[in-house]
Amino acid sequence: MPRALITGVTGQDGLYLAELLLGKGYEVFGLVRGQNNPKRELVEQQVPGVQIVTGDLTDLSSLMRAMTTAAPDEVYNLGAISFVAYSWENARLTSEVTGLGVLNMLEATRLYSGDDLSRVRFYQASSSEMFGKVQQVPQSEATLLWPRSPYGVAKVYGHYMTINYRESYGMHASSGILFNHESPRRGPEFVTRKISRAVARISLGLQDSISLGNLDAKRDWGFAGDYVDAMWRMLQAPAGDDYVVATGETHSIREYLDIAFARVGIDDWSDLVVVDPRFFRPAEVDLLIGDATKARTELGWEPQVSFPELVTMMVDADLDEQRALAGR
Incomplete structure (x- = not known):
């Protein structure tokens, strides 16, 4: 063993x-x-x-x-x-x-x-x-x-x-x-989980809005x-x-918000998201996108979960958690 x-x-x-x-x-x-x-x-x-x-x-x-x-x-x-x-x-x-x-x-x-x-x-x-x-x-x-x-x-x-x-x-x-x-196990201080949790709470009437930093930052x-x-x-x-x-794809915070809010039936989230300068980084990393050719060819590794599937998974998990916490 x-x-x-x-x-x-x-x-x-x-x-x-x-x-x-x-x-x-x-x-x-x-x-x-x-x-x-x-x-x-x-x-x-x-x-x-x-x-x-x-x-x-x-x-x-x-x-x-x-x-x-x-x-x-x-x-x-x-x-x-x-x-x-x-x-x-x-x-x-x-x-x-x-x-x-x-x-x-x-x-x-x-x-x-x-x-x-x-x-x-x-x-x-x-x-x-x-x-x-x-x-x-x-x-x-x-x-x-x-x-x-x-x-x-x-x-x-x-x-x-x-x-x-x-x-x-x-x-x-x-x-x-x-x-x-990311995943449903991500800490709530990270932006992806911060969003998925807030979206779940907003849809359940437990929260009014979410404050974020740079919505145009892009990540893989x-x-x-x-x-x-x-x-x-x-x-x-x-x-x-x-x-x-890496996945070899890049998506912005805005795209994450689009999919997350759409999952709970909200198409226009502009009034629910507040851009707060406190959450901007002193030195921003604007665009990250990885080339995983080496891992794919030498290790036989491929990502299995797509970006929309990931966002949906996280929102659904937080909906379940927030409903349980609220006794619904």
């Missing part, structure tokens, strides 16, 4: 990945920060087969203990402070967790592996936010990185550190440059459940490498 350790197991990617690996017969360990972590119960409810180990990406000794306990064949480093807007408010903490945390996890893996540095396969969750001020459309593995947020800068550090460990030590270490991927949005399959495929490849994971 293969064994896997997932950091960031409480996030949407961690939950979907844990389900995928458990379904493939893995013994899965999830790293949770602190014994009283409020999200621990979420993991225990949604993926009860996961064995919880405690650790902190900023504390190498705790990661070494977690590695010894889990004895993994594969390590998936998904843990990060991942809300981009917050990274401007606390750039240092974002850098320590999202950037230096990768170094700590790589080092813990290297030290645990001993003389056979290729026996534990390592996945790093890189991000399309690394492209920032895009220098090429669409973006591929060879596109120059130009991050536009402290989060993006921290991800670039972790990305290059993963490459360095692969090249310096011969580790089977891969980075998945994942473009925006896919389904998180599809993207964790790409992560697993990377670690089954003969050698570590870097892969863009």
Whole structure:
């Protein structure tokens, strides 16, 4: 039975990945920060087969203990402070967790592996936010990185550190440059979930409007459940490498709003959405669209859920949740 350790197991990617690996017969360990972590119960409810180990990406000794306990064949480093807007408010903490945390996890893996540095396969969750001020459309593995947020800068550090460990030590270490991927499990602070939840509440008469930032920002949005399959495929490849994971389509916030409101029978949402300058980024990333040719040809990966299907899935899930909360 293969064994896997997932950091960031409480996030949407961690939950979907844990389900995928458990379904493939893995013994899965999830790293949770602190014994009283409020999200621990979420993991225990949604993926009860996961064995919880405690650790902190900023504390190498705790990661070494977690590695010894889990004895993994594969390590998936998904843990990060991942809300981009917050990274401007606390750039240092974002850098320590999202950037230096990768170094700590790589080092813990290297030290645990001993003389056979290729026996534990390592996945790093890189991000399309690394492209920032895009220098090429669409973006591929060879596109120059130009991050536009402290989060993006921290991800670039972790990305290059993963490459360095692969090249310096011969580790089977891969980075998945994942473009925006969403799901009903997405946190409500992220714009896609913020919209789907607000649309559900507006349709039920529980909320009057929603405040958003730049409605013309464009992203390459896919389904998180599809993207964790790409992560697993990377670690089954003969050698570590870097892969863009994306749909190859770009859509604006306005398009997301069109589909979301149409799902609840609202065609004109102009009076229900307030553009608030507070939600504009200090340095905007206007257009992200990925070229996943390499993942498609080398890993056999293809996205399965379309953009309209994704938006509909999220709105329907939030309708169910809000009805239950309102006792309807």
